[in-house]
Amino acid sequence: MNLEIILHSGIATGSVLLFAAIGEIFTERSGILNLGVEGMMLLGAMAGFGTSLATNSPWLGVVVAIMAGGILSLAHGLVSIHFQADQVVSGLSLTFLGTGLALVLGEGLTGQTPPLLLDYNIPLLELIPFVGPALFQDHGLLVYAGYLITPLSWLYIHKTRPGLHLRAVGEKPAAADTLGVSVYGLRYLYTFVGGCLAGLAGAMISLSISPGWYSSQTTSGQGWIAIALVIFAQWNPFRAALGGYLFGMLRRLILDLQGPRMLFGIVNPLYVNSNYSFFLIMTPYVLTIIALIFGSRAIARKRAGSPSALGIPYIRGERG
């Protein structure tokens, strides 16, 4: 068990969660709850994989994956914003839809080997002792993009004028509306952004981090973990990134724990009986629940947190 390897792997795997979570942060900040992330991620994974297979270009695959996630999210937007339907059920239906589409259209992709996204090193930075190799060596470009997107998202949301409008639309849409800000327009925009990022996250999985298409096992619930992360991170991109990386490290740790004969000086029970690994597989999901408990309690304590208009459809004007 090598700490450097765990950190490296954690960053890679965690970047997937990071993108999906930050996408959802944007969507939820505008007041829309999108529970279809898992479906969008899976669709993105399939779309990216399939496109790369068909066109020999993994980057084209990424683009198509982004579009796929985005378009699917617009369906959610239409139902949530214009039809004002219940956003929970709509999101769920999109999970089914996205998953179903991915499984149907992705039939036959299992076992294929299209060109994948390549890994790169960042010169100079990779020479930093301890963290250099883990952070700046042998990562896909998208992972490095994740390093940038996190602070950029935070700056956008909190320090720019469009960010101000975004926050207003999620907190008190009526205030924004009366000042001429397009509530519907912004909500569609950020729902789309969220969907695109979810699709991107999916492509990252199938074309880079865990290459391949394994039907619904490709994402195995990471979309849901990303949604939970948003709550845990209290809608802050930095915390979402941190949480994502931690989860990523955990997944690596689980794998590593299954190998060695000796573990911390005692015989590794997993080595003796590989079936104990089922308990290890459970851990991320258990931890998600625990993270949610802490996140929810923190929100209740601070009496702040979720965008006030989250999940509530906006209808203009009360009659005098």
Added chain:
Amino acid sequence: MSIKLRIEQRVEDVPKWLPIATSVGSVVVAFILGGIIFKIVGGKPLQALSFFYQAVFGSWAVFSDTMVKATPLILIGIACALAFKMRLWNIGAEGQFYAGAFGASMVVLVPLIPEDSPKVIVIGMMLLMGMLFGGIWGFIPGYLRAKYKVNEIITTLMLNYIIINWNNFWIFDQWSDRGFQMTATFDRVAWLPRLADYAKEIPAFSGVTLHLGVVFGLVAAVIVWWIFRFSRWGYEIKLIGDNPTAARYAGINISRNIILVMAFSGALAGLAGMAEISGVVHRLQESISPGYGFTGIIVAWLAKLNPFAIIPVSVLFAGLIVAGRELQPAGLSFLLQGIILFMLISSDVLLRYKIRLVRTGEESA
């Protein structure tokens, strides 16, 4: 003068036929769209449709197969309807199903009672344990929601993954039958009675695998229907679902009801798991559900949370599953379900707004 389409809010009551029409319409549209996509991927939609027709209206044997698949759907559909009535999003019916299967299997595999116990006791214990474990798996997210306001959608989903791995451990390891990835087949005493058991008396029943579990489903439908329609508890659930603030103001204990409803919902799903184990599979193994827990959600919504409507809707979806056995790709039924649910909520808007043709230039009253 020109004719315009105007969309305005409904002020009077919704016509009674409209909700049914939206449900039926959603299914029809889903079939059409699904068929198109299927064609694109190279399938034969009309052939698939005929499989489906056979599954539901074909021979008794196939219909019985369909009913066997409908049994868990009915129970899970009712479990979901109960929770959804209170706007508690129980997405964990799949996990509660597995938990119930585990609990029921414990009776035989531990074993919890002497091996020569009479059938009534064995089945009875399995029933209890199935509902208990399912109930616990519903209680946990319910408690977390009541006490810490933790979002039950995510907790129930996470619990799905957790219980499947839990079951797998026991199946692969402790209870494995000679190293295979399943347990040994249960003794006949632990099998729910099937119509096929009476083949000697009534030859027509030969090979008909319809089992007692379907009775559980029907009884549950009646009970939950009664709860919704006539009982105090049903009224409280309705009120909490519509306006929790008003419910609180009316003196209703919301936390307690959240826990009760989630536990009851879980227990029903657990019962479905027990019925599947005892009535169909006769052992504990890794795959005992083609996604009943998720299909049950769609069933509940399509039936507009009405326990009696859940029965025919479950048969419909069971037919899809049976027909789907012949079909590639496997994801098609998931896709269909997704389209149905999506169409359903999109069409809900018609219940709130109506479309009118208006001649512009006309004086409106």
Added chain:
Amino acid sequence: MNPNDLAVEMKDIVIEFPGVLANDHVNFTLKKGEIHALLGENGAGKSTLMNALAGLYKPVSGTIRVKGEFVNFNSPRDAIAKGIGMVHQHFMLVPTQTVTENILLGLREPRFVMQLKKYNQEILALQDKFGLFVQPEAKIWQLSVGEQQRVEILKTLYRGADILIMDEPTAVLSPREIEELMDTMRSMTRQGKSIIFITHKLGEVVDIADRVTVLRKGKVTAEGESMQGVTKKDLAQRMVGREVVFTIERTEREVGEIVLEMKNVSALNNRGLPALKKVSLQVRSGEILGIAGVGGNGQSELAEVITGLRDCTGKITIQNEAISNKPPIKAIKQGVSHIPEDRTAVGTAPNLSLTDNTIMKGYRENPIGDGWRINFQLADQHTNTLKEKYNIMAPSVRTPAGKLSGGNLQKLILAREINSEPRFMVAMQPTRGLDVGAIEDIWALLLEQRQKGSAILLISEELDEIFSLSDRIAVISEGEIMGVVESEDADIDEIGMMMTGMQLERE
């Protein structure tokens, strides 16, 4: 009048909503530099008309001219561009953001990166010009109601509005703050602004308006008339169309024993700040104790601690049985009825039927409640009886409650709460948003209950209501009771002073 002298000219405006004709061929003009009052009862169509001027609604027909030019607003942005600014009754402010951020919302500047320091300075300069002081870095939720209103006004001024529409601006202000607002308005007109002042308070129209337009049920009954020599009585007639009785007969009654006793009750509000400070009160059977005060001074919390919706320190008893810090069911079982402040959010379940809503408090008791069951047949009958008795207009008892108009909904709630012959009632803003007819009905019902021996705690921001109904009047300010007086001895100036925080000085 020469159209070019007019700041605004609205002609023949028709606006309709499903089932309602809100504005029926309305004409309205605004002269430059005047304060023009738009008067009418709730639901008369005043806000609707002004919302159209502000670009929120589009009239079905009619024309609007602003400063002589014909306009066709498609959104609030268009109206803002023409110099129209609206100060809403319910503030359109984002609580978690600062004053400056709220003022800048929706503008095209700053280009991308917020430069709060620079804009904070600009806002301060604007404040100086009009005398509206508020700290730019403060977050809205930290401000008092009067300060929040100043932010609303600043929003319009920052955008260069010279036509201001103020929608019921005094509803949430204390008498002193109202004076300040009137001064501000006069100062603004001196600087060339024109103001439309929407209100239903006759006294204010007489105090400040140059001209008045009265709307009744969507139609104009007095168009742009000068306020010279006009009295409140004249206005009332235009508003309602008949002689309005300002006071209602309240018969003398013997008061009985103490029903509600509150001793040293303190409570926090939702933000963790003190909302009630050592409140002590008594209400006796057969009397109405009116709690007067400007909104936001602890009234909501007062109602909530009594009905079990909020915890507190101190003791609250109903006929000596403690109900403080117990769940709502305890208060309900002790015979406490509650007419909530917010009838839609708290008092009713909008998608459930009238019957479902009527039995909300009484479904546990016989004969409607029967062990595990509810006898819905009986419940329907019972609801029908109440529907007739209280004249609630609805297609049937199965209609979803959300379809009822405000007045009918309130009558439903009252029917429900009164029907249980409560020992004690908390009535919070019982006639808010209702038209005069409904108000009279509700007052009569409350007095009837008083006659039957209920003890009633009436919490209201309308002094008319307090004076008409109460036997004794208490004033609450910042969570403290400033004083309690017999209503015969009550002097409106004294009450006004107490509302602004001065203790009663009497022996």
